[in-house]
Amino acid sequence: MTDTVSSLLAEIADVGTDPQRGGYTRPVYSGAELDLRSWFVAHAQKRGLDVETDRNGIIWAWHGGVGDGAVVTGSHLDSVPGGGAYDGPLGVASALVAFDQLGVRGVAGRRAIAVFPEEEGARFGVACLGSRLLTGAIDPDRARSLTDTDGVTFAEAARRNGLDPAHLGPDAETLARIGTFVELHVEQGRGLVDLERPVAVASSILGHGRWRIAVSGEGNHAGTTLMADRRDPMVAAALLVAEVRRLARAVPDARATVGRLVPVPGGTNVIASRVDLWLDVRHPDDAVTRRLVDEVGRAARGLATEEGCTAEMTEESFSSTVDFDPRLRDRLADVLDAAPRLGTGAGHDAGVLKDHVPTAMLFVRNPTGVSHAPAEQVEDADAEIGAAALADSLETLLRR
Structure with a gap:
């Protein structure tokens, strides 16, 4: 049976459920988030992708071998307390399905899926911590000293999960492997609902x-x-x-x-x-x-x-406020049947990477317009349309 976005998300529907708040609580390096990381690694390996975890805790799954200038997509698996089912995992599941579609289409070229840790900042207080460390946007000493509500430092949590805290920080070699980055995410508002469209291309992120x-x-x-x-x-x-x-x-x-x-x-x-x-x-x-x-x-x-x-x-x-590369944005919008351009008030790893590599984002319609809460939603049909749009975007970039 071929995986769909909906079937992949169904596999993790019981991971990190929060009976008190409702929704999901999956802080970085918690049991729930580690289970999701293992779930992703298993699916990546099933597809024959080469999987590695870098020194900042980012998981990379490679097609076509590790090397510079790859077309990369991905998102995160951690959540806010009592968050929805789609913020983060939708982008990861969609990336797996998009890679399947690229394989069926016979599209060649080096590509990778990246899973970033602590995007929400729910445990250690700094959002997009993995991408900030990768790019040098946060001082490693400060990152190591961040503490959670139990007094556990990020350095301690990193060590417990197989990382060497001394090696946290800017990684120019890994960053150079990203030629272009495209992140798919559930829309965290009502823009697409009001436009009656399933997919949009991001124009900006509020400071x-x-x-x-x-x-x-x-x-x-x-x-x-x-x-x-x-x-x-x-x-x-x-x-x-x-x-x-x-x-x-x-x-x-x-x-x-x-x-x-x-x-x-x-x-x-x-x-x-x-x-x-x-x-x-x-x-x-x-x-x-x-x-x-x-x-x-x-x-x-x-x-x-x-x-x-x-x-x-x-x-x-x-x-700071992020304005995505207009040429890349417009190129993807044209490929996606003149998809609308939407700004967002939510932060993302793509916003951190934007100053270092060409970066774009796709949003998938959220019929409730609610995010960071249990009512966050994506219809099954829209999820599959989103994965196809991501595959189309990646194919365009891989074919140059």
Whole structure:
């Protein structure tokens, strides 16, 4: 039986299900994500592809031998907490099916599928960590020192999974093997729904970043501390969440989100001593993103002071606005029956690679328009259309 995208995704439908949040929780190097990596390797080897894992944890599956200038596709297998079934795995499954179709068509040429680790940044806080390490977009010492919520460093997690932390970092030799990179991804919005089209070519990615704000006060007893005597960072943090929304609404095309808030120590009868919250800000203009973040920082310090607390903001990651290669974008759009061009507010490994190799993205219709949540969806027919579109794109690039 020939594999389809739908049949491949059905094989992993029970991996990493989250009974509490719904959807899937598959952080990098968790049992679930490792199971998915093994699943991919097994399918790549079944197809006769040469599989290797590089020193940054990226899996490569090669057709036509390892070498420079290959046409590469791929995506990731990790997820956000309680994420959907398609963000990442759709691109990996579609790549396998596209390679099958290229084989049937008799298309020659060196090509590879890449699976990048920690694209979501859900465990160690920096999105697209694998591609950032590959390209030198993050300092290796910083990457090694990143910690998860259990205090495990990325260096420790890498070592446990067969990598040498000392060798993490820029890899010009591996990067040179990518002649062109095309990433297929579920659309994380309603653009294709509104256009009534199954596939689009990406035009751009909004500039975006993550910042941690630590609001510090005085931990104390919830029953014995009078309201007038409190220095409660939770109050300042709550006020700041509402202020983030107000500030972002005042800036056209801006998006600002506080999606995670962690009180320390976190007891129900304890006034917190510190509250950490994470801010995500996005805008097409990087200067506007920076200005909005500065405004949030000033607001955080002011609101903290009013509550007798302090606030400190730390940048965890920032990616500038990406405009994909217009010639490559238009070439693929023409091949795909004048596919529409769509921008996106979501970050991707393709955006990190863009400054180093010619890069493009394909989006597949999501009928709900919901992503990073269990309601994320792709119809079976659209999944197969997407894989065929990816095969067409890769064939065009391989035939030059």
